[in-house]
Amino acid sequence: RLRDNGIKQPIMVMGGFQDVSELKALSAQNIISVVHTPDQVSLLEETQLTKPMQIWMKIDTGMHRLGFSEASFPSILKRLTDSKNVVQLLGCMTHFSMAYEPDHPATSYQVACFDRLVSKTTPQSLANSAAIFTRPDTHRDLIRPGIVLYGVSPFGDHRLGKDFDLKPVMTLSAKLIDIHHCKKGDGVGYGGTWVCPEDMPVGLVSIGYADGYPRHARNGAPVLINGIESMLIGNVSMDFITIDLRGCLGAKPGDTVVLWGEGLPVERVARHAGTIAYELLAKVTARVSYEYINSL
Numbered sequence: 659r660l661r662d663n664g665i666k667q668p669i670m671v672m673g674g675f676q677d678v679s680e681l682k683a684l685s686a687q688n689i690i691s692v693v694h695t696p697d698q699v700s701l702l703e704e705t706q707l708t709k710p711m712q713i714w715m716k717i718d719t720g721m722h723r724l725g726f727s728e729a730s731f732p733s734i735l736k737r738l739t740d741s742k743n744v745v746q747l748l749g750c751m752t753h754f755s756m757a758y759e760p761d762h763p764a765t766s767y768q769v770a771c772f773d774r775l776v777s778k779t780t781p782q783s784l785a786n787s788a789a790i791f792t793r794p795d796t797h798r799d800l801i802r803p804g805i806v807l808y809g810v811s812p813f814g815d816h817r818l819g820k821d822f823d824l825k826p827v828m829t830l831s832a833k834l835i836d837i838h839h840c841k842k843g844d845g846v847g848y849g850g851t852w853v854c855p856e857d858m859p860v861g862l863v864s865i866g867y868a869d870g871y872p873r874h875a876r877n878g879a880p881v882l883i884n885g886i887e888s889m890l891i892g893n894v895s896m897d898f899i900t901i902d903l904r905g906c907l908g909a910k911p912g913d914t915v916v917l918w919g920e921g922l923p924v925e926r927v928a929r930h931a932g933t934i935a936y937e938l939l940a941k942v943t944a945r946v947s948y949e950y951i952n953s954l
Contacts, residue, residue, distance in 0.1 A: 661687045670714065673724075674698055678705055685711050690748065692716050694724040699734060702743045710745035713738065714783070717775060719768040721755040731775050749781030749799065757788035758813050765789070769796060787812035791822065810935045811925060818923045828939060829919025830946070832865035834883060835911055837903060846900050847892025852877050859903035861888075863915045866897040870942035871917060872931035875899075879930035882916035883909055890930070 660669060670690040675681040678701060684691050685707045693699060694716035702711075715738060718725030726734050738744050752772050756762040769784065776782060783800040785793065790801055791812070805812050809819045809826040819826065837859050840846065844854045854860070861883070867873035871894060879890040881899075883906050892900045903909050918924035918938065928935040 661689075675701065677701070681705055682707065685709060685743075690714065692751070693738065694718075694726065696726075696730070696734070699737050699741075702741050703737065705743065707743050710743045712746045712748050713744055714748050715750045717750055717752045717772060719752045719771040720764060721753050721768070723753065723755075725752060728771060728775060747780075749783060750776045751783035751800075751802075754784070754786055754789055754796075757786055757792060760788075760792040760813075765793060765796075769793075805936050805939075808924075808935075808939050810923075810939070814934075818925050820923070826919050826924065828924075828942075830865075830870075830917040830942060831914050831919070832863050832869075832917065833911075834861050834901075834909060834913045834915055835864050836862040837909065837911065838862065845892075848895065849893060851893055852891040852900075859906075859909075860891065861901045861903045861906075861909060861915075863899045863901055864897065865899060865915075865917060866895045868896045868943065869945050870938070871899060872927070872933065872938060872941075874933075875927065875931040880922060880926055882922045883913055885921070887922070 668690060670692065671684060672692050674691045674693055675684055675698060681701055682705070690712045692714045693702070715735065716725040717731060718727055738747055752768060754765050754768055756764040772784060781800065782798040783802060784796040784798055785801040787804045787806040789796045790803060790806065806819070806824055808828060809824040811817045811819050811822060811824070840854045840858055840860050842854055842856045846852045846854065846860055863881070865871050873894045875890055875894055877889070877891055881888050881890060881901050883901070886906050888901050888903065888906055890899055891902050901915065916922050918927045924935040924938055928938055931938070
């Protein structure tokens, strides 16, 4: 879709190809592939391509997810450089498992493993979002920001994106569609797990777990309505959530409720859902309509 819409810049597919049809599609569209399994190397050696490809090679230095082992690296490197379907080995990369803990020794171990294998003259890519901030020695030739592209902190502590001068690039919002005036003792939502402590207004918002709002978000998860912070009450439904409207005088059906984004860091919502911000950002579903805004 990117190529069909006129994007001519280099594009790299981090997971590479899984079969011949995907390999041929990458070659035809002039897309760079990361190669990380022996099966991919075999496909490159055996497939008839109309034109050779540029590739990156991934090394497993200790995360044990994607990449060639230290022992297999020399033989795989030779096979790739000898392949008629590889026009250029652009470089080597690895991925850190613990960079979000700045002093964890695993990162230094992985760097040492990588440096044992890869020539200093070979283009290199090591740094993920966390390492960009904590390990300048890993910046090398190409960095790979991930979560920070959304304006979110890459660390597992209570710091937010704004603490690193990052700005949120996604705001998820929905409409307040109804207001119920509940009595003290009324249960709200499935199971009545939240009980009104007093007579109070309860707002119904048109978003739920089918849209990507986390089903396991706990009571107290923050929301914004008309710039005023309120909170989730009751269990999240497929299509709706309910919010506490005490303190939100003047709220009316049709008002916009911000679930995360501008004015409400997604990291805070994620903590109330027992997960990480990246999961929330990645799970917004196709039911949600997107509006793309260029602020430059």
